[in-house]
Amino acid sequence: xxxxxxxxxxxxxxxxxxxxxxxxxxxxxxxxxxxxxxxxxxxxxxxxxxxxxxxxxxxxxxxxxxxxxxxxx
Numbered sequence: 001x002x003x004x005x006x007x008x009x010x011x012x013x014x015x016x017x018x019x020x021x022x023x024x025x026x027x028x029x030x031x032x033x034x035x036x037x038x039x040x041x042x043x044x045x046x047x048x049x050x051x052x053x054x055x056x057x058x059x060x061x062x063x064x065x066x067x068x069x070x071x072x073x
Contacts, residue, residue, distance in 0.1 A: 003028065004053045005035045007046045012039055017054065028054070 001017040013035055021027045032052050043050055
């Protein structure tokens with residue numbers, strides 16, 4: 001599983017997640033905070049807020065998803 005960070009339609013970054021830890025409070029939030037700090041300059045220059053998506057890489061059925069998943073690995 002990966003946490004994907006988008007601004008508008010652009011994939012900015014992604015980080016791996018441990019599926020077993022997703023249920024713990026604050027686990028995902030720690031990654032979103034880190035990604036926001038890492039890409040602060042891009043966020044300030046953008047008119048859009050960052051959006052986050054959790055993606056399970058084991059379910060790559062859609063061609064667009066397969067392309068994006070390959071490009072972030």
